Amino acid sequence: MPRLGVDVDCYLKTEALPTVWCPGCGNGTVVQALALALARLGRPPEEVAVVGGIGCSGRTPFYVRTHAMHTTHGRALAFATGLKLARPSLTVVVATGDGDLLAIGTNHFLHAARRNVDLTVLLFNNGIYGMTGGQMAPTTPEGGRTTTSLAGSAERPFDAVELAMAAGATYVARTTTFDMQELPLRIEEAIRHPGFALVEVITQCPTYFGRLNRIGEAPEMLLWERDHTEDLHGAGEGLALPALTTGVFRQERRTEYTEAYRALCAARGGRYGDE
Amino acid sequence: MALRLVMGNEAVAQGALAAGCDFFAGYPITPATEILEEMARLLPPRGGVFLQMEDELGAMAAVIGAAWGGARAMTATSGPGFTLMQEHIGYAAITQTPCVVVDAQRSGPSTGQPTLPSQGDVMQARFGTHGDRPALALTASSVRGAYDRTRLAFTLAERHRLPAVLLLDAVVSHMREPVDLPPPPPPARRTFAALPSGAPRFGPRAPFVPFGVGEPTVVTGLAHGPTGATGGGSGAFTADTLRAVGEALAADPDVAAAVEAYRTEDADLLLVAFGITARAAREAVDRLRREGTRAGLLDLGVLWPFPAAAVAQAAERARAVVVAELNLGQLTLAVEAAVAGRAPVYPLLRADGGLLEPEAISRFAQGAATGEARAAKEAMAGA
CATH class of the missing domain: 3.40.50.970 (Thiamin diphosphate (ThDP)-binding fold, Pyr/PP domains)
Incomplete structure (x- = not known):
């Protein structure tokens, strides 16, 4: 961790360490970046809630010193929507994986984006089901080897950025755990953004994805991330490999849902909100 | 008002x-x-x-x-x-x-x-x-x-x-x-x-x-x-x-x-029901009373936790217990367990979208009390 002049320990439950995550897993990098983003924003931990789903990334709530809810598979966004609507002054961050958000939870993902609820979604995308031992995910690349696609996946993967944009998300970004400087900046932007924000983080699962696809351990996987992504603005152009684009795809203002709801109540004489 | x-x-x-x-x-x-x-x-x-x-x-x-x-x-x-x-x-x-x-x-x-x-x-x-x-x-x-x-x-x-x-x-x-x-x-x-x-x-x-x-x-x-x-x-x-x-x-x-007892004080024919069926059973109790049968009803305003004590107590005086419900015997299982042999339990069941009407309940309950339903049940058990 670079020394950046901010204290992140107040956001982290250091007594809960070590994590359940495998050596070399990228999830810790994302959690550290979240803590750094919260520290830079100066949000007091007791005014933040982190809501996780099920899967490796879903365990994030156990390692943060904010209010935290570890929910059910795929439904973290529905819990988070209820929580945010009931207590709009809370900063609500959703920690979810690609299986959690893009398979079992796709419905809630699309609708939360459509409503433009002020939630920040951190999508830990490792292209595989890690917690259950390496099965094919809706993000597994075509030809990707998993325990349920040993001959290579024959399915076309989902693109979370495209889905979020189509559904109406107002902040959409993609980055990687290789991009250690950019990652906390994106999370910070997403939290500051008043509306539904998605930060897709391409992260390494050396235990399953790395081994099954013969990429190697964590260092090789990070280099793989570097070599398989190119910046929206052209950096990295000319790569021989098929690349995922990173960067900020959308950042626009549209009426946020709790604001819209406050106006709806006011028009009927009601006072909504917890301030 | x-x-x-x-x-x-x-x-x-x-x-x-x-x-x-x-x-x-x-x-x-x-x-x-x-x-x-x-x-x-x-x-x-x-x-x-x-x-x-x-x-x-x-x-x-x-x-x-x-x-x-x-x-x-x-x-x-x-x-x-x-x-x-x-x-x-x-x-x-x-x-x-x-x-x-x-x-x-x-x-x-x-x-x-x-x-x-x-x-x-x-x-x-x-x-x-x-x-x-x-x-x-x-x-x-x-x-x-x-x-x-x-x-x-x-x-x-x-x-x-x-x-x-x-x-x-x-x-x-x-x-x-x-x-x-x-x-x-x-x-x-x-x-x-x-x-x-x-x-x-x-x-x-x-x-x-x-x-x-x-x-x-x-x-x-x-x-x-x-x-x-x-x-x-x-x-x-x-x-x-x-x-x-x-x-x-x-x-x-x-x-x-939450359990509502209706005319159970001296009842020796006990009806157990809830919801819309209890409403019909209340009317059935009045009909049976008019015909000289001392019927009473427990309208179960709570199903879980099952009010076993109330059911057991009311069954103490009963010659027969009738459970009326719009399913194939779900509440009956709990009633049978609570009654625990104090009286025979007769389920009156319907699960086709129709209601159990007062007339049907009173007729069935009368049969239970007089032994017609009992004989039928025993015959079924013996078969």
Whole structure:
């Protein structure tokens, strides 16, 4: 961790360490970046809630010193929507994986984006089901080897950025755990953004994805991330490999849902909100 | 006094407001939709939250999230939606989250007959989730009952920190009766006292303190300890908590008080029913009395925890017990266990979307009392 002049320990439950995550897993990098983003924003931990789903990334709530809810598979966004609507002054961050958000939870993902609820979604995308031992995910690349696609996946993967944009998300970004400087900046932007924000983080699962696809351990996987992504603005152009684009795809203002709801109540004489 | 013709589902919404409900999330489904529509109309002028979710899984999840945001939260659905909510009813149980779920039962299984009544969710309300948990299921057989039991559902959900279920049926939900309901109290901001540092957040006696009040809390559907954190790999704390909550619920006098006894003082023919069937059974009791049979009814305003003591006590004097229900014998199992051989139990069952009418109930009960039904039952047992 670079020394950046901010204290992140107040956001982290250091007594809960070590994590359940495998050596070399990228999830810790994302959690550290979240803590750094919260520290830079100066949000007091007791005014933040982190809501996780099920899967490796879903365990994030156990390692943060904010209010935290570890929910059910795929439904973290529905819990988070209820929580945010009931207590709009809370900063609500959703920690979810690609299986959690893009398979079992796709419905809630699309609708939360459509409503433009002020939630920040951190999508830990490792292209595989890690917690259950390496099965094919809706993000597994075509030809990707998993325990349920040993001959290579024959399915076309989902693109979370495209889905979020189509559904109406107002902040959409993609980055990687290789991009250690950019990652906390994106999370910070997403939290500051008043509306539904998605930060897709391409992260390494050396235990399953790395081994099954013969990429190697964590260092090789990070280099793989570097070599398989190119910046929206052209950096990295000319790569021989098929690349995922990173960067900020959308950042626009549209009426946020709790604001819209406050106006709806006011028009009927009601006072909504917890301030 | 201002009598007004009110629909059962409207009474549920009024009862919820009277209980201080300030958050509703739901999904349209017959025959519960009017509750959703009423809450959409009533909550915004009070500054409360109405949220129409993308499905019932999401509705129940939003209700739990809102409860942890400090709201008095509820949802309403029917059989197919109730099935989808089961995973999160289990989550609410293990996380000790107070909330209310109304299930206006309709004929099933699956899409069944959406506009026709049923009482087929009795066991789903008890055992619908995986794993064991304390279950609270109240019922109502009148519009006034729907109002009162909705309020009671909130009271018990908060007192015992659990998801409370109110089982209605298509007829009680949609029928209108003249009732005098007080206007809802003005909306009031709920206040919570922060817990001292390190105080238990979970356990049978731990108070419910939502997010945003005091030190951060962690909530999980995994087995956990008193702070909410997992650890030690033992499920003992969670199992002990759920058992203790169930015991406290079963011992709650407000639960026992939900059983309505009708003309049972000297009854030697005992009818047991709930919901719309209890309403018909009440009429059947009057008919039987007019014909000289000392019949009485237990209208079970609560099904879970099962009011076994009330049933056993009333069965003590009975020559025969008749259970009337719109399913193939779900409540009958619990009644048989409670009666425990004190008297023969005769189930009168129907599960085709039709009602059990007073005439059919009184005729069947008369047969049970005179031994015709008994002879038929014994013949079946011997066959």
